[in-house]
Amino acid sequence: TKVAILISGRGSNMRTLIQAAKDKDYPAEIIGVFSNRADAAGLAYAQSEGIQTAVISHKDFDSRESFCEALDAQLEVWGAELLVHAGYMRIHADSFAQKWLGKMLNIHPSLLPSFKGLHPQQQALDAGVKIAGATVHEVTPELDAGPPVMQAVVPVLDSDDADTLAARILKVEHQIYPLALKQYIEKRPNNDVETADQTSLVWPN
Numbered sequence: 300t301k302v303a304i305l306i307s308g309r310g311s312n313m314r315t316l317i318q319a320a321k322d323k324d325y326p327a328e329i330i331g332v333f334s335n336r337a338d339a340a341g342l343a344y345a346q347s348e349g350i351q352t353a354v355i356s357h358k359d360f361d362s363r364e365s366f367c368e369a370l371d372a373q374l375e376v377w378g379a380e381l382l383v384h385a386g387y388m389r390i391h392a393d394s395f396a397q398k399w400l401g402k403m404l405n406i407h408p409s410l411l412p413s414f415k416g417l418h419p420q421q422q423a424l425d426a427g428v429k430i431a432g433a434t435v436h437e438v439t440p441e442l443d444a445g446p447p448v449m450q451a452v453v454p455v456l457d458s459d460d461a462d463t464l465a466a467r468i469l470k471v472e473h474q475i476y477p478l479a480l481k482q483y484i485e486k487r488p489n490n491d492v493e494t495a496d497q498t499s500l501v502w503p504n
């Protein structure tokens with residue numbers, strides 16, 4: 300399965316996916332890394348691993364739609380079959396999200412559906428919860444609201460600030476994302492499809 304990874308920054312989750320995909324038994328091949336920011340640190344790592352990269356800045360476009368059309372064109376050039384978001388900080392245009400529906404994963408550093416959106420670790424601290432974690436979920440047009448694929452939990456300590464909690468969560472992110480992608484790829488084709496509507500969600504076709 301040809302997988303493109305979308306990043307905007309550091310790319311530590313991307314690294315773990317690239318490493319996992321080196322295993323000959325891993326069902327994904329990372330065919331490209333896309334960033335909307337030229338200064339994303341993860342780009343250099345991907346290149347050092349021999350993976351092609353592309354940068355298209357959203358700032359060069361008038362609308363979300365036109366930027367997403369350019370992104371889509373790049374993904375088609377690569378022949379991407381599945382999109383994995385790893386710290387990608389842009390919201391997709393509806394048309395793009397509909398086209399790729401059922402073929403997109405994201406990781407979010409909270410136990411969704413709690414603490415969607417920005418600064419979820421600080422949200423968790425503000426709420427006073429005693430456990431936190433990470434969620435790999437399918438991407439749907441509504442932000443951070445797609446069905447969870449895999450979750451992992453960590454304790455919240457009294458001494459935590461957002462940075463220490465984020466670091467603890469990031470460790471489990473790195474554990475579950477490669478597993479979740481593998482499981483997602485291996486499970487999808489076997490899904491039972493009951494209705495015509497659901498057929499559009501089946502991947503691969």
Ligand code: GRF
Nearest residue numbers: 309310311312386406407408
């Ligand atoms: C991770 O915490 C991820 O859950 C969130 O953004 C962060 C990206 O980190 N969506 P990295 O770029 O993978 O290091």
